[in-house]
Amino acid sequence: MSHTNLRAPRVAIYARQSVDEDQGIVQQLEDCRAEVHRRGWHVVAEHQDNDTSASKERGPKTAxxxxxxxxxxxxxxxxIVTETSRITRSLIDVLDIRPPRRDIRVVVIREGIDTERDDFMLKQLVLLAEREVRIKTERAARYAVGRRLAGHPTPGMPPHGYNWVPSIERDSAGTRYRIDAADAEDVRRIFREFLAGAPLAQIARDLNDAGRFTRRNVRWGSTTVRRVLMNPLYAALLPPAQPTGEFDSTAIDLNACTPGAWDPIILRDQLVASRGRLLGVRANHSGTARKWLLSGLAVCAVCSHPVRSASGETHPTARKVGGGAAPSRRYHAYRCPNGHFMRNGDIIDQYISNICIARLSQEDVMDLVAPRSDPIDVGVLNSAREALKGRRQSIASFVARGLMTDLEADQSLVEISTELQGISDQIALAVREDPFAELAVVDDVESWWKSATLARRRLLVDALMVVRIRPVGHGRRVTTLEAAATTVAIEWRRD
Structure with missing residues (x-):
């Protein structure tokens, strides 16, 4: 009789599952503990691998x-384990725990296996599981190809603006993405503001100020806004697969995307325009978001330097009728970087807002939209783009049939790629939104102005005028709109 049989085994419980759900692990542990207790053995350790596949190599950081x-x-x-599949679905791992490498006794509860008697059944079940995994992998690969050809996205968390449709709720077309109305409006706002010229950080700040959060329930930042603007899924385009862990949105060729089987949130041309502006441009994470209407826009009337925002503090004098001085308070201010003034910004912002509302309420507001000297026909451009894509497919056919050499094909493909890029640039120019365009359907300009994002209001101020703020002298307070009008000069850009 071996030494192992003379004393109770020292047992390690191993529990594993592929999906990150604690309930499955808990049940395995309870079953194993009960079996150990029934046999009168002693548990020395418990090892748990949650969300870990047994058909793939388990690295050094696993249980x-x-x-x-x-x-x-x-x-x-x-x-001790509940099932053979908990240990492994690969014979390689079995050889790690059985002779000659290691002689670990393995007890499998549900299959009634105990390798102290015989490990033949353990190896047989693992071989069958290994074959099942291989068949399942091949089947999944075929299914993935068919799914992609049908325009369906892979399972997982959908992008902000969409909800995943469970299989039981899908329509006859098998649609996986359903538009989420509130989140989709965030996406439309991002594209709308960006194409009107708003900086990424300003768009993020406006979303945060409005109490909007990303799909992961965190605050927006320049990076997350940029990710939205680069994502083909919003135009219902399914990008080609990229190696796991090496996703690069800048490497996506829109012409290689598959039409998606879900509703788009934005137009393809908006996506082309946004990507055209962002590709090749280094991301700026330093932040260009503004908190106030005129910071960085208005200039000092003395030195013409852009004004900066600041925080001022009142210094009340003591009241004449006892009670001491009123408490001091902080206020928003604008200051000249060269020291010519620091003034209360609230009254200036209100004055400029009133001027903008008055101008934008006039009947000729659409005359402010800058006309294009050479109107661009997006429809013609799209037709030209499709024709070029057709030529590109024909070249591959010509090469396969021996009607064109590889060198000739390369030259032609370079020319087509250059023409496609030129068309994309023209489309980007055509769909770039004028900040005034939205006013065509606005009835109440004052209400619209108050609800508009700070980015949109700043764009309109910058497009309409140059604001020059004058010094008012030490100790002088400007508290009325009439007084503000005498200390702020406006030079109209569009009138």
Whole structure:
């Protein structure tokens, strides 16, 4: 009789599952503990691998690896699991725990396996599981190809603006993405503001100020806004697959995308325009968001430098009728970087807002939209783009039939690529939104102005006028709109 039979085994429980759900692990542990207790054995350790596949190599940071090290250190001699599939679906892993490499006793509860008697059944079940995994992988690969050809996205968290449709709720076309009305409006705002000229950080700040959060329920930033503007999924385009862990939105060729089987949130031309502006431009994470209407826009009337925002503080004098001085308070201010003034910004912002509302309420407001000297026909451009894509496909056919050499094909493909890029640039110019365009359907300009994002109001101020703020002298307070009008000069850009 072996030494192992003379004493109760020292048992390590191993629990594993592929999906990150604690309930499955808990049940495995309870079943194993009950079996150990029934046999009168002693548990020395419990090892758990949650959200870990047994058909793939388990790395050094997994519980599996830690368990093998514990055995090598002499801490236990027996592993107990609920099913063979919990240990592995690969014969390679079985050879890690059975002779000649290691002689670990394996007890499998549901299949009634105990390798102290015989490990033949364990190896047979693992071989069958390995074959099942291979068949399932091949089947999944074929399914993935068919799914992609049908324009369906892969499972996972959908982008902001969409909800995933469970299989039981899908329509006859099998649509996986359903538009989320509130989140989709965030996406439309991002594209609308960006194409009107707003900086990424300003768009992010406006979304945060409006109490909007990303799909992961965190605040918006320049990076997340840029990611939205680069994402083909919003135009119902399914990008080509990229290697796992190497996703690069800048490497996506829109012409290689598959039409998606879901509703778009934005137009393809808006996507082309946004990507055209962002591709090749280094992301700026330093932040260009403004908190106030005129910071960085208005200039000092003395030195013409852009004004900066500042925080002022009142210094009340003591009241004449006792009670001491009123408490001081902080206020928003504008200051000249060269020291010519620091003034209360609230009254200036209100004055400029009133001027803008008055101008934009006039009947000729659409005359402010800058006319294009050479109107661009987006429809013609799209037709030209499709024709070029057809030529590109024909070249591959010519090469395959021996009607064109590789060198000739390369030259032609370079020319087509250049023409496609030129068309994309023209479309980007055509769909770039004038900040005044939205006013064509606005009845109440004052209400619209108050609800508009700070980015949109700043764009309109910048398009309409140059604001020059004058010094008012030390100790003088400007508290009325009439007084503000005498200390702020306006030079109209569009009138």
């Amino acid at each position: 599996w690896s830690a368990m093998l090290k514990s055995f090598d250190a002499g801490e236990f001699d027996t592993i």
